[in-house]
Amino acid sequence: MSTTRLILLTTTVIAAAVMELIDISIVNVALSQMGGNLGATLEDTAWVITSYAIANVIVIPLTGFLAAWLGRRTYFIGSIALFTLASLLCGLSTNIWVLVAFRFLQGIGGGALISTSQVIVFESFPVNKRSVASAIFGIGVFTGPTIGPTLGGYILDITSWHWIFLVNVPIGVAVLIGSLLLVKEPAQRQVVKSIDYVGLLLLVVGVGSLQILLERGQEEDWFQTAYISYLTATTVVAIVGFIWWELRVSQPIVNLRVLRSPTLAVASVLTFVTGVGLFTSVYLTPVFAQRLLGFPTLASGLLLLPGALLAIVALILTARLLQTGVPTQLIIAFGFIIFIVFSWQMGHLSPNAGKGDFYGPLIFRGVGLALLTVPLTALALSGLSPAEVPQGAAFNNMMRQLGGSFGIAGTNTYLANRIAQHRTDLVTQLTDNDPETITWLTTASHRLVGQGATELGAIQQSYRLLDQTVTRQATVDSYLDAYLAIGLVFALAMPLILLVVRAAKPVTVSLSDH
Structure with missing residues (x-):
């Protein structure tokens, strides 16, 4: 491969991976604006993050199988197209649950881009340059999640949350065109003789339940909520079943036998x-x-x-x-x-x-x-x-x-x-006999009186301020x-x-x- 073609190919596939990784964290800074614009609670808006994470973590382990089944070039280009289209639909959404659904599709498209990009970059370099290839790909892996909040904050400062998704569209189209021109199907590819439907089902249920559990557990007070308890049981049963099944079938959906490598x-x-x-x-x-x-x-x-x-x-x-x-x-x-x-x-x-x-x-x-x-x-x-x-x-x-x-x-x-x-520890130190507490309340009260508050109102406000300070x-x-x-x-x-x-x-x- 010529140097120019190698540079263009590397830039193209890493741009695809970076798009996916940026979208993991870019949404975090926009949840409040998004919820207010769509008339949704913060709890409902959090599903915009959760749905993407669920799709990602399901698709990533399936990447090797899907690339072999569909052909790596077809799978990679199709994933870019799906990610780009879903980004457009996310940016045009006017309902929170429609946005969550399109965000899930975006996660499905994006899940393929990390591992597939990594293999494409890796095999494109000569053997003695493989560590350089890893470093170049590592730049994308590292910087994507890191610059997500920065880019999200900048977009929100100059425009609306819609552009957090719409910004992917021109980049996605450019990456799609570049991939069509540069990415080639390997000379040889594995032949998928059968599809492990049982393993696929157990993986989707187990990993999907685990991701929902992790994303929503704290918000739902963990096992105090019935559906979190059900999800926990489902996760354990499905993942244990998945491991057992994958180790006994001849053509597993995910080859766990690679873990024999220490x-x-x-x-x-x-x-x-x-x-x-x-x-x-x-x-x-x-x-x-x-x-x-x-x-x-x-x-x-x-x-x-x-x-x-x-x-x-x-x-x-x-x-x-x-x-x-x-x-x-x-x-x-x-x-x-x-x-x-x-x-x-x-x-x-x-x-x-x-x-x-x-x-x-x-x-x-x-x-x-x-x-x-x-x-x-x-x-x-x-x-x-x-x-x-x-x-x-x-x-x-x-x-x-x-x-x-x-x-x-x-x-x-x-x-x-x-x-x-920490709040309990701090509150136990605040007593009516503590000189520092008395001094703080007295100073705050005098300042509030000077600002026009009544003496009683100043005392009440000073206690509220103290509570806020402790929190x-x-x-x-x-x-x-x-x-x-x-x-x-x-x-x-x-x-x-x-x-x-x-x-x-x-x-x-x-x-x-x-």
């Missing part, structure tokens, strides 16, 4: 943890800055940008290190340590922190996650045969998405519990605890790196038969 098994767990850090930090940081520190929407999103730019440099550097023979485990361990430093720094921010206080920690975040992206991909695929690579890539990408879902769900539950605990402090402390908790998850996962006996080499197999 490198893929370990890399999948570490990728899951990386997904926790990637998506949870993208979720926490704008909310923390916007709701608690009062940053404007666009400014909150821009906090992540410097770290994302430096992460691109780190991704390229990581590929070079792998090419020179630096052990994969060493780079992964270093990435974990840097991310733990980020969590520690964020966990000790002041309630009065300004923008400058965020940039240092968020640069550590970007560099740490960048050092994990390429080596974990290399580690995941290094022990697989050419026939197993597409399934291995899809499984590894699914683990990243599930890590994000588990991380956000767990963080929301943790925040709710910690806010209640805000409890919430801030809880968010800081959440960052520390994420760092703890990374620290606990680090010993898994030692399970890989030898440094996994970048994949050198040819994927031309896929």
Whole structure:
């Protein structure tokens, strides 16, 4: 392949993956405006995020099978077309549930784009440049979710929420045309002799139920709500049944036998943890800055940008290190340590922190996650045969998405519990005999009287202000605890790196038969 054609092909397929990844987080900043415009509650509007996540996590593990069944080129181009059309329909929606339905279709189209793009980029490069290919693809994987809130905030500042979806249309059309011209069907492809309908049904039910459970559990007070309890039972039965069935049929819908590779098994767990850090930090940081520190929407999103730019440099550097023979485990361990430093720094921010206080920690975040992206991909695929690579890539990408879902769900539950605990701890220190409490109330009352309030009204308002102050402090402390908790998850996962006996080499197999 000529250099020009390789550049165009790589740019095209990575643009497809980035579109999909941006749409995971770009909607988060628009929920309030979307709900107000469509006359929907915040709870109903949250299904715009949930439906996309459900479709994504169902389709990603099916990517290898669908690419073999339909033909990789046909599947990839069809997915781009579906994603683009669904984006248009989302932007034109005038009803919340119509929007949720089209968002689900968008997730189905987008689910194919990550793993398929990864395999196309990977096999297009010569063997000695495979780590560079991983780094280039890693740029898209990392920057997509990171710039989502920034782009969403900018769009909302200049226009309406509709353009969060409509902006995909011209990009999608360009990617579609580029794919039609550049993406070729592999010379050889697997032949699908039969379809594992039982496995497909169990996967859809199990993973779909799990995603709804994770997305809605905290909002519904977990097992205090009947349908959450039913979903939990359904998830366990369907996923256990799925694993049992897939390991006994000759042509499974998802080849779980690839997990016999110890490198893929370990890399999948570490990728899951990386997904926790990637998506949870993208979720926490704008909310923390916007709701608690009062940053404007666009400014909150821009906090992540410097770290994302430096992460691109780190991704390229990581590929070079792998090419020179630096052990994969060493780079992964270093990435974990840097991310733990980020969590520690964020966990000790002041309630009065300004923008400058965020940039240092968020640069550590970007560099740490960048050092994990390429080596974990290399580690995941290094022990697989050419026939197993597409399934291995899809499984590894699914683990990243599930890590994000588990991380956000767990963080929301943790925040709710910690806010209640911190509030209780603070309130117990506020008594009528406490000098600091008396001084605070007296000062507040005098200030309110000076502003025209009656003496009785000033006293009542000062108590309300004190209650608001306590709630805000409890919430801030809880968010800081959440960052520390994420760092703890990374620290606990680090010993898994030692399970890989030898440094996994970048994949050198040819994927031309896929």
